[in-house]
Amino acid sequence: MRRSSSLKAGAAAKTTTASVQDYLAAIYDLGGSGKPVIGARLAKHMAISAPAVTEAIQRLHRSGYVRVGRGKELALTPKGRHIAETMARRHRLIERWLTDTLGLDWTDAHEEAHRLEHALSPRVEDRLADLLGMPSTCPHGNPIPGMAKPASRVEPFPLAQAKEGTTVVVERITEEAEADKKLLEHLWKNDVRPGRRLRITEVAPWAGTITAAGDGQAIALGLPAAAKIWVYEPAP
DSSP, X not given: OOHHHHHHHHXXXXXXXXXXXXXXXXXXXXXXXXXXXXHHHHHHHHTOOHHHHHHHHHHHHHTTSEEEOGGGOEEEOHHHHHHHHHHHHHHHHHHHHHHHTSOOOHHHHHHHHHHHGGGOOXXXXXXXXXXXXXXXXXXXXXXXXXXXXXXXXXXXXXXGGOOTTOEEEEEEEOHHXXXXXXXXXXXXXXXXXXXXXXXXXXXXXXXTEEEEEETTEEEEEEHHXXXXXXXXXXXX
């Protein structure tokens, strides 16, 4: 994202409330999972009641930020996406700064970034990107809008779909997983992060779990949690 684009995006974001920015960013984040974004998912992701989310969606629709399609699937309009990408960019840049420069773990960085993202000006946003060397992803591996795209790899897929006996590499911990503080802490403690190789030692659909080993330690995850972690198979 060039500076002029960043300034324009920042000006657009400045005219919206923090609540609207949070909703648009959440819809954007959930859209990265490849699954339809509906009100129930949004409510769970934001830890907000279903009636409150329904009312918010109606306001966002009237304001031209979202479209509501068949099956009540939500999609950002160009206007809504513009603001959502600005907030995602700021959040992920701040996370990178907090982990790489200040040494916070990624659980604390996610929470602090959410507090700081609304206060970041376009000028500081651009300076921060320069300071960090224009990173392409946040610490969890999610791409930063406006930055160079990460190097292309084999098509990633959810860890929950990995086959027993295979080896995979973690590509990213989705924003949906980041919203689950206990899951994020569990992954951090077990060194499950972008770039790590995991050998799938057991897939137990009857128990609803998948077990993987990396660097000598095993980690068991519920399949719903594993579905929020994207991996790819390394080249032979």
